[in-house]
Amino acid sequence: MQLVRKAVFPVAGLGTRFLPATKAVPKEMFPVVDRPLIQYALEEARASGIEEFIFVTAPGKEAIEAHFRPDPELEHALAAQGKTEAHEAITAYLPDPHHVHFTLQTEALGLGHAIWCARELVGDEPFAILLPDDLVQSETPCLKQLLDVYEEKGGNVVGVMDVPREETRRYGILETGEDDGRLAEVRGLVEKPDPAQAPSTLSIIGRYVLQPEIFDLLAERRQGAGNEIQLTDAMARMIGGTPFHGLRFAGHRFDCGERLGFLEASVAYALARKDFGESARAMLEGYAKKG
Numbered sequence: 001m002q003l004v005r006k007a008v009f010p011v012a013g014l015g016t017r018f019l020p021a022t023k024a025v026p027k028e029m030f031p032v033v034d035r036p037l038i039q040y041a042l043e044e045a046r047a048s049g050i051e052e053f054i055f056v057t058a059p060g061k062e063a064i065e066a067h068f069r070p071d072p073e074l075e076h077a078l079a080a081q082g083k084t085e086a087h088e089a090i091t092a093y094l095p096d097p098h099h100v101h102f103t104l105q106t107e108a109l110g111l112g113h114a115i116w117c118a119r120e121l122v123g124d125e126p127f128a129i130l131l132p133d134d135l136v137q138s139e140t141p142c143l144k145q146l147l148d149v150y151e152e153k154g155g156n157v158v159g160v161m162d163v164p165r166e167e168t169r170r171y172g173i174l175e176t177g178e179d180d181g182r183l184a185e186v187r188g189l190v191e192k193p194d195p196a197q198a199p200s201t202l203s204i205i206g207r208y209v210l211q212p213e214i215f216d217l218l219a220e221r222r223q224g225a226g227n228e229i230q231l232t233d234a235m236a237r238m239i240g241g242t243p244f245h246g247l248r249f250a251g252h253r254f255d256c257g258e259r260l261g262f263l264e265a266s267v268a269y270a271l272a273r274k275d276f277g278e279s280a281r282a283m284l285e286g287y288a289k290k291g
């Protein structure tokens with residue numbers, strides 16, 4: 001079985017749900033506590049064993065590239081001032097520049113199209129996808145959980161969770177075959193179905209392990225829901241030809257592409273922090289008492 005060495009981070013979306021904040025600042029650069037979302041995603045990929053990091057970005061999102069570029073001037077200034085913690089904060093997460101790659105999606109034609117833009121950087125090997133606005137808090141990194149399934153089953157693996165039926169319109173939804181309560185065989189996939197038509201309430205969140213054949217299907221540029229080139233539609237066409245599983249990962253997923261989800265993530269991550277979790281809790285209790 002071919003190892004999964006590369007991860008694609010599609011970060012070229014318009015982020016319309018977060019306007020006006022996303023007019024000049026990419027939502028992937030929004031901080032949860034003190035790290036931007038994109039850094040959590042890269043760190044999850046790295047902790048899962050990924051070696052090459054591929055970003056599909058868009059004009060105007062240069063801040064993402066800058067975040068992963070060393071900044072010798074700032075490092076020097078912090079070192080000169082003896083600010084060792086701050087120095088560590090801006091260097092420790094940096095991946096080796098030779099293993100970070102950027103490509104452009106010049107028009108936001110949909111997630112499927114964004115992934116297709118990475119085809120040459122990925123090449124002919126299985127790869128992972130992480131959507132940075134889905135933040136997953138878990139003991140074992142979410143992507144690592146998917147990769148463990150991939151090693152056992154091969155083919156395609158997607159991270160899934162049950163959502164309230166009235167929300168199926170926001171997600172890619174599974175039609176399941178064999179299902180042991182953790183791992184479900186994927187028999188069908190529908191993007192953003194009406195609750196009445198949804199084949200289940202098991203929805204795909206932003207973690208995938210896919211075979212490179214997806215690129216040939218995406219090359220056809222078929223439009224789906226919302227007239228976008230949908231990744232789900234291309235994945236649906238791989239069913240039957242290769243093993244395909246949905247994993248109910250262990251962990252809590254926050255939808256940071258949406259205001260309440262982002263706020264919840266900020267609270268949860270602040271409370272989990274050793275350095276100021278307690279003060280965050282005291283502050284929140286104060287608000288709760290005010291009612």
Ligand code: UTP
Pocket residue numbers: 010011012013014015016017018056105107108109110111113114131132133257
């Ligand atoms: P979303 O559905 O969250 O879209 O995309 P969005 O544009 O980011 O945000 P809204 O809905 O307008 O508020 C899911 C992921 O796919 C990427 C986004 O950057 C995000 O990581 N994406 C989406 C692209 O890279 N290109 C696209 O054309 C669409």
